[in-house]
Amino acid sequence: MPTSLEAKARTRAFARVIGPFLVLVPGTLVVRAPDIRAILLAFFQNEALVWGVGTMLLIGGLLIIAYHQYWSSPAAVMISLLGWLLALRGLMLLAAPQLIARGANASLDYLPAVRIGFSLFVLIGLWLTYAGWFAKPPENGS
Numbered sequence: 001m002p003t004s005l006e007a008k009a010r011t012r013a014f015a016r017v018i019g020p021f022l023v024l025v026p027g028t029l030v031v032r033a034p035d036i037r038a039i040l041l042a043f044f045q046n047e048a049l050v051w052g053v054g055t056m057l058l059i060g061g062l063l064i065i066a067y068h069q070y071w072s073s074p075a076a077v078m079i080s081l082l083g084w085l086l087a088l089r090g091l092m093l094l095a096a097p098q099l100i101a102r103g104a105n106a107s108l109d110y111l112p113a114v115r116i117g118f119s120l121f122v123l124i125g126l127w128l129t130y131a132g133w134f135a136k137p138p139e140n141g142s
Contacts, residue, residue, distance in 0.1 A: 011076045014068050015132030018079060022125025026118040033115050037108050044101045054093030061087025075131040078124060 029036065043049060064083025070076040092100055107114055 007070045007072065007076070009137075010068055011070055011073065011079060012132050012135075012137060014064065014079045015075055015128040017132075018082060019125050019128030019130070019132050022121050023129060024125075026121035026125065030115050030118045030122065033111050033118075036111075036114065037105075040101070040104050040108070044097065044104075047097075050093055050097045054090045054097070057086050057090030057093060059090070061085070061090055075128060078128065 032039075043053075061083050064079065065087060068076070068079050068083060071080060089100075
């Protein structure tokens with residue numbers, strides 16, 4: 001079944017927001033990797049902040065899930081998967097923040113791997129930025 005023009009336009013719109021975000025935020029973390037330990041310690045010491053971030057991640061993920069359940073192109077799949085990832089991550093921060101804190105703390109012993117992981121998100125962000133801002137927009141009848 002061909003993908004509707006509306007679905008393609010919605011994927012493009014989400015890519016225009018999510019792409020630059022994934023370039024800037026994980027990109028900053030790649031550069032600031034040595035500072036992550038202090039940032040995480042401060043973050044998890046403030047339960048209200050953890051709760052607030054968890055709710056924002058959950059609502060952001062649910063918005064993507066509600067408005068973008070398309071699986072017709074690589075960009076659409078990536079955006080839909082990101083929605084599910086955000087919702088699950090937010091739910092985990094609300095229900096079991098200690099699990100996220102332990103996982104994050106354990107990963108800090110492997111800063112090169114952390115940098116590689118965040119660099120992969122930067123690459124995905126670059127790709128989504130291209131798809132959202134620079135690729136030829138969908139046409140009627142395609």
